[in-house]
Amino acid sequence: MNSASSDRSFFGHPRGLSTLFFTEMWERFSFYGLRPLLVLFMTAALMDGGFGFERGQASAIVGIYAACVYLASLPGGWIADRIIGLRRAILYGAVLISLGHISVGFSSFLGNKVPFFLGLVLIVLGTGLLKPNISAIVGDLYPEGGARRDAGFSVFYMGINIGAFFGQLVTGLLGESVGWHFGFGAAGVGMLLGLTIFITRAPKTLGTLGLEPARHPDPVVHARQQQRGKLGIAIGLGLLALVIILSATGMVTLNPQGIAANMTYILVGTAVAYFLYLFLLGGLTTDEKKRVGVIFVLFVFAAIFWSAFEQAPTSLNLFARDFTDRMVGGFEVPATWFQSVNSFFVILLAPVFAIMWISLGKRGKDPSSPIKFAFGLFFAGLGFLMMIVAANEVVASGGTARVSPWWLVGSYFFQTVGELALSPVGLSSMTKLAPRKFAGQMMGVWFLASAVGNLIGGRVGGHVDPEKLEQMPILFSRTSWSLLIAAAVCALLSVPIKRMMRESSAAKH
Numbered sequence: 350m351n352s353a354s355s356d357r358s359f360f361g362h363p364r365g366l367s368t369l370f371f372t373e374m375w376e377r378f379s380f381y382g383l384r385p386l387l388v389l390f391m392t393a394a395l396m397d398g399g400f401g402f403e404r405g406q407a408s409a410i411v412g413i414y415a416a417c418v419y420l421a422s423l424p425g426g427w428i429a430d431r432i433i434g435l436r437r438a439i440l441y442g443a444v445l446i447s448l449g450h451i452s453v454g455f456s457s458f459l460g461n462k463v464p465f466f467l468g469l470v471l472i473v474l475g476t477g478l479l480k481p482n483i484s485a486i487v488g489d490l491y492p493e494g495g496a497r498r499d500a501g502f503s504v505f506y507m508g509i510n511i512g513a514f515f516g517q518l519v520t521g522l523l524g525e526s527v528g529w530h531f532g533f534g535a536a537g538v539g540m541l542l543g544l545t546i547f548i549t550r551a552p553k554t555l556g557t558l559g560l561e562p563a564r565h566p567d568p569v570v571h572a573r574q575q576q577r578g579k580l581g582i583a584i585g586l587g588l589l590a591l592v593i594i595l596s597a598t599g600m601v602t603l604n605p606q607g608i609a610a611n612m613t614y615i616l617v618g619t620a621v622a623y624f625l626y627l628f629l630l631g632g633l634t635t636d637e638k639k640r641v642g643v644i645f646v647l648f649v650f651a652a653i654f655w656s657a658f659e660q661a662p663t664s665l666n667l668f669a670r671d672f673t674d675r676m677v678g679g680f681e682v683p684a685t686w687f688q689s690v691n692s693f694f695v696i697l698l699a700p701v702f703a704i705m706w707i708s709l710g711k712r713g714k715d716p717s718s719p720i721k722f723a724f725g726l727f728f729a730g731l732g733f734l735m736m737i738v739a740a741n742e743v744v745a746s747g748g749t750a751r752v753s754p755w756w757l758v759g760s761y762f763f764q765t766v767g768e769l770a771l772s773p774v775g776l777s778s779m780t781k782l783a784p785r786k787f788a789g790q791m792m793g794v795w796f797l798a799s800a801v802g803n804l805i806g807g808r809v810g811g812h813v814d815p816e817k818l819e820q821m822p823i824l825f826s827r828t829s830w831s832l833l834i835a836a837a838v839c840a841l842l843s844v845p846i847k848r849m850m851r852e853s854s855a856a857k858h
């Protein structure tokens with residue numbers, strides 16, 4: 350089916366990976382370039398060109414936005430699988446994201462809130478179409494699976510973080526130091542470059558991969574499924590348009606903190622309902638049920654991990670801006686540059702992790718995925734322990750101290766070690782454990798854990814506030830203890846999970 354599998358022209362990988370690598374690199378450049386600017390822009394005073402929003406509100410909006418970006422992966426994956434195919438989903442997604450950035454950029458220029466929020470909605474819809482499907486095509490490049498697919502995902506993860514690294518540096522500098530719309534504009538230019546790469550390179554490098562949606566063998570059933578799918582999309586878009594019109598005209602006032610609070614239930618409810626559906630009505634064999642059980646456990650721990658980790662654009666971003674000494678010589682390092690520290694460490698450490706897993710594997714000591722997850726949670730917990738110390742230093746000074754930047758850098762280092770033990774491992778575990786017919790949707794489930802994390806990270810972001818100093822150490826200590834306790838529970842659960850998987854055919858998860 351795929352002649353690309355023997356192709357080794359991109360660092361030993363099929364050349365199709367280079368197309369996906371650079372498209373996703375620019376998509377993440379735009380996503381991560383915009384995200385930390387959002388909270389700074391919305392909380393900046395009106396006279397500084399911002400919206401003058403209160404922190405809790407701005408942070409909740411970022412949480413809802415990022416949660417929706419990842420939540421949209423579920424319908425995005427489904428639409429690609431059933432209706433338009435992966436390739437067109439990626440293409441339409443990239444177009445929508447580019448339009449979204451243009452709209453956001455114009456809003457800061459015009460000082461109008463409507464194109465700003467409309468732009469965010471377009472980015473949500475576009476990313477839902479692009480992100481899960483570009484990840485799924487990576488898996489498709491390696492029909493033989495195995496270690497080469499894992500390695501392909503590692504290379505792809507580097508692309509993600511190269512984009513994130515430069516996105517945050519460039520848009521942060523332009524947005525904070527030159528003007529908001531320059532930062533937003535740079536993010537948009539990045540996505541347009543990604544779109545151009547995909548349009549020009551995909552036909553030459555991806556062959557027929559992802560051109561067609563999955564077909565039901567019976568053409569009548571297939572046509573009916575397509576029709577129902579299109580109707581569902583039309584209803585969804587209609588409801589969305591209604592909400593946009595009602596809120597843009599001021600007929601309905603949306604309360605971000607209230608929505609964020611209820612959205613947690615919606616996300617958790619969606620996950621529980623989806624897993625119940627799979628177990629009860631998914632027609633799974635006993636073996637597949639065991640694997641989905643493991644996916645459920647990994648999902649829960651991933652959601653806990655991302656809830657801490659995704660405080661980077663909210664509470665840790667505000668901590669960088671308000672309480673961190675950012676002067677180097679006479680230059681004030683923009684707060685958003687701290688967002689790049691994580692990506693920098695990923696680029697540096699990803700090869701170390703790859704070598705470590707391979708050498709442990711050769712000696713038959715490659716840890717199981719729950720053990721790797723436990724390590725991930727533990728190291729992220731250490732990262733937040735450092736933030737407790739830093740926060741206490743700020744509180745002791747009555748909020749006047751600007752603490753050493755090394756607290757944040759150290760914290761990001763440990764969080765990144767945690768991320769590398771959990772995130773790429775999670776992606777490849779999904780492709781290995783997923784029952785065949787649910788492969789795409791399982792990638793959506795994986796990103797649902799990120800949706801939960803982004804939402805919680807957004808909801809707690811307002812706790813970093815010079816007016817309410819005492820909340821800060823409490824937030825960081827709750828975060829660390831949750832991570833450390835979760836690490837212990839995950840490590841304990843790894844024993845029965847391993848036993849269960851040994852009995853199943855998926856022993857090498």
Ligand code: GLN
Pocket residue numbers: 377509655772796799
């Ligand atoms: N940094 C990774 C990415 O952007 C993972 C993010 C996540 O899943 N929360 O793809």
